[in-house]
Amino acid sequence: MDRRTFLKTGSIAAAAVAQAQAIPLVGESLLNDKKGSFSASHFGAFEANVRNSRFEGVNAFEGDDYPSSLVNALPARTYAEDRILYPCVREDYLKNGYKSDKSKRGKDKFVRVSWEKALELVANEIKRTHKEFGDDSIYGGSYGWYCVGSLNNPQALLGRMLHITGGYTSRTCTYSTHAIRQITPYITGTDESTAKPTAYPVLIKNSECIVFWGADVVNTNQIAWGVPDHKTYKYLKELKEEAKKRDIKFYIIDPVYNNTGMYFDAEHIKVNPTTDVALMLGIAHYLYTNKLHDEKFLRKCTYGFKQFKEYLLGNTEDKIAKTPKWASKICGVDEKVIEMLAKEFASKRTMLMGGWATQRAHHGEQPNWMLITLASMLGQIGLPGGGYGCSYHYSGGGVPMPAAATGNAQSEKSLNGSTGPQAEKGALSASPGLSGMSRKTKIDGPWQKSKVPVIPVSRIVECLENPGKEIKFDGNIIKYPDIRMAYWAGGNPFHHHQDRNRMIKAYQKLETFVVQDAFWTATARMADIILPCTLEQERNDITKAHSNSYIFAMKQASEPYGEAKDDYDIFTELLKHFSNKHVHAFTEGRSKMEWIEHFYNASYEKAKNSGVKMPSFKEFWEKGYCEFETPEVAKKFVRFEDFRKNPIVNRLGTPSGKIEIFSKKIASYDYDNCKGHPMWFEPMEWLGSEKVDKYPLNLISPHPKYRLHSQLNNTWLRHLEEVNGREPIWINTKDAKKRGIKNGDVVRIFNDRGQILGGAVVTEYVKEGAVRMQEGAWYDPSEAGEPGTLCRHGDVNVLIPDVGTSNLAQGNQATALVEIEKFKEEVPEIGIFKSPAIKGA
Template identity: 30%
Template sequence: MKSNDKCDNAPKITRRDFVKVSSMVAALPLVGFKFSHAAGKSSVTPSPLATPVVSVVPTCSTFDCGGKCDIRAHVQDGAVIQITTLPDAELDPAMPVMRACVRGRSYRKFVYHPDRLKYPMKRVGKRGEGKFVRISWDEATTLIADNLQRITDKYGPASRYVHVGTAVSGGTFSGDTMARRLLNLTGGHLSYYHSVSMGNTAAATPYTYGVAASGNSLDTLTDTPLVILWGHNPTETIFGHTNHYFQQMKQNGTRFIVVDPRYSDTASSLADEWIPLRPSTDNALMDAMMYVIITENLHDKTFIERYTLGFDESSMPEGVPANESLVAYLTGAKDGVKKTPEWAEVITHVPAQTIRQLARDYAMTKPAALIQGWGPQRHNCGERTARGSTLLATITGNVGIKGGWAGGYGGIGNRKFTTGPEMPDNPVKQKISVMNWVQAADDASQVRPQDGLTGGEKLDSNIRMLFSLAGNYLANQNPDIHQAVKVLEDESKIEFIVASDLYLTPSARYVDLLLPETSFMERWNIGETWGTGNYLMLSEKLIEPPFESRSDYDWLREVAAKLGIEQEFSQGRTEKEWIAHIWENTRRAMPDEKLPTFEELQVTRRHLFKSAPFVAFEDNIRDPKNHPFQTPSGKIEIFSRRLYDMHHPEIPALSHYVPAHEGPEDPLAKEYPLQLITWKGKNRASSTQYTNPWLQEVQTQKLWINPADAERRGIVQGDSVRIHNNRGVTQIPAEVTQRIMPGVVAMQAGAWWQPDASGVDYGGCANVLSSARITALAKGNSHQTMLVEVVKA
């Protein structure tokens, strides 16, 4: 998309800044540099062949990635001319900092791109047409302040909503956070709960363990003889720390089994065995594994007797009818169906003997780690799948021990974060699931407690004003794009939408005011890991923002001034002063960690938390009397009375197999016989960096289809194919490959939606096909569960 498509009345734009940088790169010899480190920055002593002076600054992005890449920005004359990464000499085996992946090494092309937004712009056409005119920043902030006042006076503060914006969620300081601060200072806003990434797991695992975090630090797996990666794909999602440890373990003899419908790059690089299964049937495979383990007497009886509730009839809570225990369910005492491998083979398409061997391998290898990724829980059966892995870990005694894993990967429990900016109390107490925002904008009366509303029986208002800051969720990542766009296009619903971004994304086309944001290289922040790393890294302002780009905090401060609360909002701090303030607050909150001062951080650049190896629930297992589990019984609850009392067929107390909506057993499969899944690719973080031409060369958007399914449809390699269901159509080339199992097709997530006049998408955006159905327990996303048909275009 050309930059002149973005603004009808914009004058011809000079690209001098971009051309200057390009000419620097072309003219600069990138050889003969000698690196030395002083004051936290690497200086470059030029060789006789290279005369320019270049500063090499260790920094990191603040994107929603698995870790904070250590990238080395080579800065010359106010421009970043090259990016390298952490040198081998600086690697710390005790805590490997994430080295830049292909995305990290391409950041310069992302920052210096001619299609970057340059000026504030106001919509002049219909929402979705992408027609804007250039306005001044004073006009822009006046529009925001006036609409905030008008909409609040008319509908109340609950009509204001700040959407999720993941392109900045890897940092401690972000525009969406400060927008919420501004709204809370002026009466509050409708807020949301739930993580699109792993909210179903976070909601489900406490019913087993009492808390959500159930992962260990990876240094506890050094001597683990067996790791089962269940829908976990770190090689492509680029969790650098994970790959560091897994590759070491592989070299030391650890056996890896990958359970996944797709032969991912993780399976290619690590797996001794690949076990493909049909999406949404994970619990059937887990049930059959538990049947084998128990009937072959391979379960850990001592562990089960001491630490658990609900394994057999003798360990059930009072008042529950007979035959509700795990053993009773598996042996068919209630329904007459034994959950044998042969039973599961029909459902999962995993051969019965493979299931038997997998169960035996897991139960007889001590210890063993079954690590589940976040993909399997993004189904409408995802809560059951997450809890199912906790039951397997429990009956084999792999909970709370070094080398084991408690299942239900809900995060690593020993990571450290900054305190973040202070947030005033939000007077609006109602909260919606992040999945409810379309309904809350369309008809607030349809969002009830049974639909995900908390903090009240009803919403006080529809969403009338919406901020989307550094996010592409509105009309790209949102499940069922067509449903969302229908609401966005209706200007009688949401009356004013503000977005800030670096590019005219599909979501940005549906806003009323579009603001040019700064990149991470043009502002101050602190990078926080959310993968398996445990460190904080300074993300320093390296260059000045191009054209009229401003950070969200900068213009929010101007809006606050026009509302008469600038001092209260900003506390008189610049962006850098906020970062220094947050860092000093964090130092005081962690006195034992001995964090450097902010001045020292600007020298050291990062702080590693060299904590002892962490094993989830180790204290609970070592000393259950003084450290009971945080469940009602104080034990690991294989059977959850809390779930049982919900009397919901999709929330079984044992988290066993229940056929999923739009799963392979749904009658809809007769019309749409293929299950579509998506994966997170190595060339972008969700949809971020989609337009980066370097990364488009890394991986192109194609539909993976098995040769058997392709032949049945007359499809050959490279054919353009139409993937469709009753929600939408997308058309992209076919990749005919044995790397996807029969009956399943796959495409990379995060492609930008590119519809033609008839609504057919040519970008390969899976969200035109996905569903907005929410999960039963968490009220979370289930967009991975979708049935489709594929035809040759």
């Protein structure tokens, strides 16, 4: 949204906060009214307005021309009814410790305890578990979109604490990019989920055809792992305006006509969920058999097209030519449309914008491999406005950014992208980045020998179910450890993991489950010990923009709510139950503000050595941010330009130095579910499988519009989209009519894994046979802690299978087959957004 709309929305948000029930602060001291206390979040930077110690509103950061409405919900989140106000322990665990009845998790009552008691219980359990079961018996692989601060990064701090106390098991990969980040280094030598794509100004000037393939850039650029400055929207607007002048063609290839398709009035190619590889193969076959492919580029810049070609033409074991006709039967796209796309892509300067949606599926390694292969056949990789990019839909992808300062004196040209005296004048033309808390301390001690084995992040439930089991992963064999204790900080696994009912049973195997969070999420309600932490606006910290254009001060705007403590303080006080040496190893002798200044000064020195000026820490903290200019050369960046010109000199990080359409290394693993070149593998659940007789609708679960995964779902934002208090599910008009479902009906969505409620949105914007329900709605079981019970709110991951993508990535999925029916019983009340009953409160 533009700034005017933001301000209008902000006033509405402030009114909503004013109506919220006020819960007395514990130990509150009256602060003077503060306006303009600078802070930042995953939704953007802002100035926090505070009155009578309460965080009441936000003003958009002046450097953000397109602020997201999401940031307006932060005051409401701060004082949400489900805020955890004090340490709590599950009643049976308080009586019996690790010998408690694990089946009571999720439904047992909680008892309020002192911080001293809670930390004593946690410390004693860490000691006991290490002593009885060894280093790897504690799972500290907390995962999730923790706060943006460099100091209070709960996952880094948790790892640091557990490393100092004796070791733990951690995780590798992410739920967002599990398959793409494992497969693409084999293809191009880099993780394509984060690789810098061709800059938007280049696309605006040169592209003739832009394809959004499983990507919704308008929606997903609202947020960032760091802090978004939303510069993407400036370029999207320019791209739309340029399209009117040059008749740029836009396609959206997706089962759903999403926000991006609507914005660009793109032509919708309605593909069946999880069949994108078949569609790409059909296009590739037409390109090759009609000599529309670029043979010269394939010879010069790729390796292994010969092996792939034999598969494409049906000369290998399956004896099936991957023709448009063959592809059409699988993907649901008309044969003539497939041929049209092939001719369109080949005749125009085409940019294939591949998102992360297609790789969150069974055999999710294949779509991005095939996308790169298709782009290679078109031969436009390295040309202005052509090729592919797999990170445009993520915050700042394609946005020109400041160069990274190297820490050494550089020429003016390398720093600024042009000659001239800019460096001498002190132009802030390179970003030094910003460091943060490390998982390992620099203080010597016995902890230096602590082991930190890792498992694929999405395999945690399988690990709990099968200690000692060996699995194949990325060319290796890994053995699951025997996890007895889990400590979760800065994440919500009972949102982001799949197959909720299986997960509930698996977590009952833990002897102790500790959760450190600010809210009574479904995860917190499954815990034995709960430690309340502060939110970003309740503490001091430092962070940077995802684009590297800014470093932001995060100044405490309001006092901690209830008895909440900073994550840094929680771990420091916990380590007091071990020894002063443990505390010193954790803090390295620095206070919180000293750490913040230390992180800034490290950037300051790096910038200084690179000829880039930065203000002193005092000046920075007073102003609230430090800005770095983007050089003009960044606006001309073309991915693979140098490689295309000379692939021998500018080798990629692959064994051949080229784009590997065929990978000898992957082929050597001899996996039956991920072979040496991209292939069509039939998914475990899709519209072509036998299961459609029982569950005929293919559910997809994209990123939500009004939250970040599950974050902000406990605020007024959910009312902007929910239907009768339920998470909306889009269903095609014809599919709805067959089931007697009307717009606004509460429906039951179900399969063999579980059942949830949703609110029907009957629309032509979703393909017939597919239904769309956003991930991130909080899990709200009718019978707490009981597997199989109805989720009253609409947690889509109740229905998604927890099966690895393949032996290569062992990634997670985001689709499933389901059936839907009108819910005819009395619609139950939502209960998840209120705190549970607590004894002693």
